[in-house]
Amino acid sequence: MSNIIKDINNFGNDWFRCTISKQSLKKLTYRSNWPGIRHVSIYFLILFLFGYMTFISWGTWWSLFWYLLYALVYASSNAIWHETSHRTAFRSRALNNFFYHISSFMTNFEPIRWRWSHAVHHSYTASSANPHDYEVDMSIFSRPRLSSFLLQFVPLSGLLSLHKSLQKETLLHALGFSTPVMKECIPENERSKCRFVARIHVSLWITIVVVAIMLNSIFPILFFLIPFYVGWPITMLWALTQHVGLPADVKDHRFTCRSIYLNPFFSFLYWKMEYHIEHHMFPMVPSYNLPKLYELIKDQLPKRKTGLFDAYKEIIPAVLKQSKDSKYFIPVEITE
Numbered sequence: 001m002s003n004i005i006k007d008i009n010n011f012g013n014d015w016f017r018c019t020i021s022k023q024s025l026k027k028l029t030y031r032s033n034w035p036g037i038r039h040v041s042i043y044f045l046i047l048f049l050f051g052y053m054t055f056i057s058w059g060t061w062w063s064l065f066w067y068l069l070y071a072l073v074y075a076s077s078n079a080i081w082h083e084t085s086h087r088t089a090f091r092s093r094a095l096n097n098f099f100y101h102i103s104s105f106m107t108n109f110e111p112i113r114w115r116w117s118h119a120v121h122h123s124y125t126a127s128s129a130n131p132h133d134y135e136v137d138m139s140i141f142s143r144p145r146l147s148s149f150l151l152q153f154v155p156l157s158g159l160l161s162l163h164k165s166l167q168k169e170t171l172l173h174a175l176g177f178s179t180p181v182m183k184e185c186i187p188e189n190e191r192s193k194c195r196f197v198a199r200i201h202v203s204l205w206i207t208i209v210v211v212a213i214m215l216n217s218i219f220p221i222l223f224f225l226i227p228f229y230v231g232w233p234i235t236m237l238w239a240l241t242q243h244v245g246l247p248a249d250v251k252d253h254r255f256t257c258r259s260i261y262l263n264p265f266f267s268f269l270y271w272k273m274e275y276h277i278e279h280h281m282f283p284m285v286p287s288y289n290l291p292k293l294y295e296l297i298k299d300q301l302p303k304r305k306t307g308l309f310d311a312y313k314e315i316i317p318a319v320l321k322q323s324k325d326s327k328y329f330i331p332v333e334i335t336e
Contacts, residue, residue: 018297075231077106079271112194173198245318260305
């Protein structure tokens, strides 16, 4: 077993954690199938509704409106991927795995690679040293260049950088190559599985394109390949609040993560990951219990941002400063 896997198995031993009673934490970590079933049922119902409205209004300007909503919801499947990767969406392991693989395809996240890299992300949040935190890309999420930061909000911008995209990485794995993230994050006995699942993803991409050609229709591509790129910039509005501008290489999630308030609709799509400090500190707590966790430890946390506007009031100036001074970070105050 590599050192990195040992460290993942010992997650959190040397990170700061807020004080909370074992009894309270035990209650909060209890998982149930019902909240997850209710959530994904509503989610896919909304997705189907927006997709149906796009289809029946095709050829009118209304189709653009409905498709943008469809793409926003489709790209938000990233939140389903995240919650099921922790196996906290459902009590059932089978349900977690089923929706994990469905949402992994929707978000273009190769499931084996991302399960392991996400474990590293939690053990080495915003780490600039080895092992590298591949999720908090220092050029986008923590120490972004201004151009990289702004590009995240441009629809379809992901198509301009396919040469360094997740799709290229999946293709390389499917062809049998070993990428840096595979070497650093994935145990050797899991790498063949990673390549196998990557081949399934590539096969599905090809199948969708072939079906579109056979049907002489853009809809298979429009509904299953493109929406991620269209909707992702909107979801990045809240995703970029997680770590941008905050200190790196600090073993205290109160300094490396940011929690904010979101409106109910965004909070639903985001699966309450706006409680991001709380999630990183206690990743075994299901998302639907994060508000309860916050109430128990809020006096030990920095003040939450009141919304997206409040968060970006400090993020944007920080990005501008960091573009000139890479050592700058937003000071975090904690009053206990």
